[in-house]
Amino acid sequence: MATAVQATVERENYLNVDYSLKSWLLTKDHKRIALLYLISITAMFFVGGFFAMLIRLELLTPAGDLVSSDTYNKLFTMHGVSMIFFFLIPSVPAVLGNFCIPLMIGAKDLAFPRLNLASWYIYMIGAIFALTSMLLGGVDTGWTFYTPFSTSYSNTHVIGTALGVFIAGFSSIFTGLNFIVTIHRMRAPGMTWNRMPLFCWSNYAASIIMVLGTPVVAITILLVALERLFHIGVFNPALGGDPLLFQHLFWFYSHPAVYIMILPGMGVISEIVPCFARKRIFGYEFVALASIAIAVLGFLVWAHHMFVAGISVYAALVFSLLTYLVAIPSAVKIFNWTATLYKGSITYDTPMLYAFGFIGLFTIGGLTGVFLASIGVDVHVTDTYFVVAHFHYVMVGGMVLAYMAGLHFWWPKITGKLYPEGWAKLSALFVFVGFNLTFFPQFILGYMGMPRRYHAYPPEFQVLNVLSTAGASVLAVGYVLPMIYFVWSLRYGKDAGPNPWNAVGLEWMTASPPPTQNFDVTPVVTWEAYDYEHQDEEVSVGH
Amino acid sequence: MWKNLPLFPEQASSLASQVDGLYFFLIAVSAFFTVLIFVLVFLFAVKYRKSAHPNPEHIEGSLPLELTWTLIPLGISMIFFAWGALIYFQQARPPRGAMEVYAVGKQWMWKFEHETGQREINSLHVPVNRDIKMIMSSQDVIHSFYVPAFRIKQDVLPGRYTSTWFRPTKVGTYHLFCAEYCGTQHSGMIGEVVVMEPTAYQAWLASGGASTTMAVNGKEMFTQLGCATCHRSDGTQGRGPNLAGVFGKPVQLADGRSVMADENYVRESILNPQAKIAAGFQPIMPTFQGQVTEEGLGALVSYVKSLSSANGGQQKAEGGGLQPAAASASN
Numbered sequence: 001m002a003t004a005v006q007a008t009v010e011r012e013n014y015l016n017v018d019y020s021l022k023s024w025l026l027t028k029d030h031k032r033i034a035l036l037y038l039i040s041i042t043a044m045f046f047v048g049g050f051f052a053m054l055i056r057l058e059l060l061t062p063a064g065d066l067v068s069s070d071t072y073n074k075l076f077t078m079h080g081v082s083m084i085f086f087f088l089i090p091s092v093p094a095v096l097g098n099f100c101i102p103l104m105i106g107a108k109d110l111a112f113p114r115l116n117l118a119s120w121y122i123y124m125i126g127a128i129f130a131l132t133s134m135l136l137g138g139v140d141t142g143w144t145f146y147t148p149f150s151t152s153y154s155n156t157h158v159i160g161t162a163l164g165v166f167i168a169g170f171s172s173i174f175t176g177l178n179f180i181v182t183i184h185r186m187r188a189p190g191m192t193w194n195r196m197p198l199f200c201w202s203n204y205a206a207s208i209i210m211v212l213g214t215p216v217v218a219i220t221i222l223l224v225a226l227e228r229l230f231h232i233g234v235f236n237p238a239l240g241g242d243p244l245l246f247q248h249l250f251w252f253y254s255h256p257a258v259y260i261m262i263l264p265g266m267g268v269i270s271e272i273v274p275c276f277a278r279k280r281i282f283g284y285e286f287v288a289l290a291s292i293a294i295a296v297l298g299f300l301v302w303a304h305h306m307f308v309a310g311i312s313v314y315a316a317l318v319f320s321l322l323t324y325l326v327a328i329p330s331a332v333k334i335f336n337w338t339a340t341l342y343k344g345s346i347t348y349d350t351p352m353l354y355a356f357g358f359i360g361l362f363t364i365g366g367l368t369g370v371f372l373a374s375i376g377v378d379v380h381v382t383d384t385y386f387v388v389a390h391f392h393y394v395m396v397g398g399m400v401l402a403y404m405a406g407l408h409f410w411w412p413k414i415t416g417k418l419y420p421e422g423w424a425k426l427s428a429l430f431v432f433v434g435f436n437l438t439f440f441p442q443f444i445l446g447y448m449g450m451p452r453r454y455h456a457y458p459p460e461f462q463v464l465n466v467l468s469t470a471g472a473s474v475l476a477v478g479y480v481l482p483m484i485y486f487v488w489s490l491r492y493g494k495d496a497g498p499n500p501w502n503a504v505g506l507e508w509m510t511a512s513p514p515p516t517q518n519f520d521v522t523p524v525v526t527w528e529a530y531d532y533e534h535q536d537e538e539v540s541v542g543h
Numbered sequence: 544m545w546k547n548l549p550l551f552p553e554q555a556s557s558l559a560s561q562v563d564g565l566y567f568f569l570i571a572v573s574a575f576f577t578v579l580i581f582v583l584v585f586l587f588a589v590k591y592r593k594s595a596h597p598n599p600e601h602i603e604g605s606l607p608l609e610l611t612w613t614l615i616p617l618g619i620s621m622i623f624f625a626w627g628a629l630i631y632f633q634q635a636r637p638p639r640g641a642m643e644v645y646a647v648g649k650q651w652m653w654k655f656e657h658e659t660g661q662r663e664i665n666s667l668h669v670p671v672n673r674d675i676k677m678i679m680s681s682q683d684v685i686h687s688f689y690v691p692a693f694r695i696k697q698d699v700l701p702g703r704y705t706s707t708w709f710r711p712t713k714v715g716t717y718h719l720f721c722a723e724y725c726g727t728q729h730s731g732m733i734g735e736v737v738v739m740e741p742t743a744y745q746a747w748l749a750s751g752g753a754s755t756t757m758a759v760n761g762k763e764m765f766t767q768l769g770c771a772t773c774h775r776s777d778g779t780q781g782r783g784p785n786l787a788g789v790f791g792k793p794v795q796l797a798d799g800r801s802v803m804a805d806e807n808y809v810r811e812s813i814l815n816p817q818a819k820i821a822a823g824f825q826p827i828m829p830t831f832q833g834q835v836t837e838e839g840l841g842a843l844v845s846y847v848k849s850l851s852s853a854n855g856g857q858q859k860a861e862g863g864g865l866q867p868a869a870a871s872a873s874n
Binding site: 064069070073140142146148149152153154236237238243244277278279280282283284285286307308309310313316317320321324325327328331332334335336338339341342343344345346347348356359360363364367368370371373374375376377378379380382383384444447448449451452453454455456457458464532533 | 550621629705729
């Protein structure tokens with residue numbers, strides 16, 4: 001077999017084909033660009049995580065005594081900006097999607113390799129703007145840049161940070177455009193839409209949002225800059241503007257952006273659950289269509305962030321109703337993943353542990369979103385820690401766990417090496433326990449009435465805040481461990497072979513790491529996605 | 544029973560128990576589904592582990608099941624929607640005859656003014672079992688008026704009035720928070736709502752030292768700013784509309800539209816008079832932008848209201864100093 005040959009002679013792959021720095025910085029290979037993104041967003045993740053640790057340390061005591069109020073306000077702003085715009089949005093699409101989508105559909109690369117490289121450079125320029133603004137003193141508007149505070153009152157580096165976000169937005173548009181065209185035009189013979197892995201479906205849905213939504217936030221940021229720099233009244237009522245207009249424009253992008261973040265994560269789970277249950281996914285069409293439904297409905301719910309902002313009663317009702325509708329496709333996915341486990345043959349490898357964690361935490365995150373969609377309750381809990389807990393359950397419990405699941409799943413494919421399974425399971429446990437300890441108390445805090453973005457708080461909230469900070473330190477260990485063993489595995493890890501999980505999917509049919517051209521021979525697809533039934537037959541025949 | 548739980552906020556308004564009722568229903572349904580998913584995942588993961596179940600059974604899916612877990616959550620969520628909407632209708636609509644308090648938010652304090660003229664900062668005294676309507680605006684950025692014990696929250700915007708209401712049901716002192724991030728001292732923009740027995744409240748009012756009501760202050764400003772030269776209230780028609788009886792009724796505009804004369808309409812007519820011209824009048828009124836403070840605007844609005852309050856505005860009449868003409872004109 002091919003593996004035997006590989007063991008003796010190291011064959012050429014996308015990593016060892018050229019070691020020069022130039023070959024990396026000018027690469028048009030989607031796999032190398034994925035790695036460039038991996039390094040960049042990991043750095044931004046730890047920048048954002050560092051801010052989070054300082055936030056949690058400050059909140060150990062009710063008084064604002066560790067840092068000044070201005071510093072605290074900058075910390076939560078820069079935590080949000082780094083994590084949302086520079087980690088979560090690019091995370092699964094730009095790293096795992098970039099690496100896997102061409103492999104999964106049997107293509108040599110993305111449709112526009114140069115555009116792909118350009119997207120990374122644009123991301124880096126955006127990140128440099130944001131990081132420079134942080135180093136020069138930071139920004140204190142909150143990641144939401146609400147007006148007129150951001151345009152007329154804040155004395156911090158609003159323009160630099162906003163420009164960073166504006167620029168990074170184009171990298172997101174380029175990635176989305178590339179995915180859409182690639183999925184339409186570059187599928188291997190026989191790879192029909194109905195045979196396409198659900199990871200591609202969900203990234204396709206996210207790409208639609210990236211392409212249609214991101215320009216709106218770009219325009220909004222430009223308007224903020226115009227008002228801030230030239231006092232052109234758009235949002236500030238003192239200049240003749242409307243502060244709610246900003247919120248409408250901002251959430252028109254930023255709510256769908258939540259689905260940019262979560263949809264690709266859902267795609268990861270749809271790959272992992274069938275693989276470790278050894279059976280095809282339950283209700284393939286429904287999971288695929290649910291992604292598209294989320295992308296479409298996701299554009300129609302933005303004002304649920306504004307129930308107490310001063311919108312009309314009837315607008316609030318319509319947006320509440322539509323918000324319930326967008327919750328349904330997510331529920332459908334949860335049920336289908338659960339049903340996939342039924343009568344499977346399940347192993348508990350690290351990616352599957354993360355997938356279990358995702359299903360559980362995303363369920364809680366999604367259901368608490370239903371609380372917020374209900375206007376009567378939202379009036380009380382919006383802008384409190386309940387909301388903070390809710391979106392961290394979705395974004396961290398959901399998205400970050402999915403990203404970790406995907407990294408552990410495809411790491412052997414990306415690097416050709418296996419990571420130490422014991423350590424990986426341990427860190428998954430740290431992440432799960434630490435995460436719940438950090439964020440569950442915040443639901444209670446929120447219902448008790450602790451507002452978000454508070455530097456100091458009344459003493460009765462302290463016990464829950466201490467629990468939350470304790471959880472954050474456990475969570476931090478869970479994030480640092482993988483950094484260590486992943487790097488360790490590059491040198492000392494065992495060779496993975498082309499298919500360590502015995503998974504179906506075209507990406508597992510080529511070598512690990514794959515050759516630059518991905519496949520020696522373009523595959524011809526004659527089977528459904530997640531065809532574990534026939535794959536296991538072949539394996540048993542082979543033995 | 545819930546008030547004995549240390550991890551739960553006090554219920555101190557007529558709305559609180561309703562919001563909590565829906566909250567507990569949401570918790571019950573969510574707990575059911577969370578436990579369902581956790582148990583199923585755990586059960587399947589153990590029962591169908593590879594060592595116990597080496598040969599997976601291949602199932603494509605099931606349309607009846609898909610429909611079940613689409614339609615049941617949809618049905619339940621429509622209950623959530625309707626219930627939440629019913630509560631929201633109450634939250635959004637202040638009852639008639641509510642006592643009105645004007646609030647101005649600014650970085651980083653809350654300023655309150657009672658119609659009787661008492662002013663307070665970061666502290667709001669109200670009588671128990673009385674509907675209180677807050678008429679709020681901001682002097683700078685967006686703030687949010689949040690009293691957890693009352694389960695109400697409303698953003699306070701610059702350049703317009705927003706309002707909310709509550710009916711405190713328990714004497715006590717409750718947290719008031721700014722819930723919309725507003726800059727450096729956001730977490731210091733806090734205060735308290737002091738709910739008092741009616742007699743204690745009356746005593747507090749009497750000790751407050753306010754000599755004139757908001758409406759009277761407003762009337763003084765109305766004269767000082769020269770408003771009265773055009774907006775006459777002696778029954779003769781001036782160059783501007785006679786304001787007696789205007790508030791709370793629809794106004795016919797020159798462009799054919801009709802708008803409700805509410806607080807925001809009065810405010811806009813003062814600051815941006817050209818925006819909505821009443822039918823039959825020339826657009827000749829100058830703007831008073833920059834000449835009137837937020838508090839001054841509140842007083843003017845209160846005065847204009849008092850010109851229409853023959854029945855509903857008993858508290859304004861108590862202040863005295865209202866022209867008989869104004870009172871009679873609204874009859």
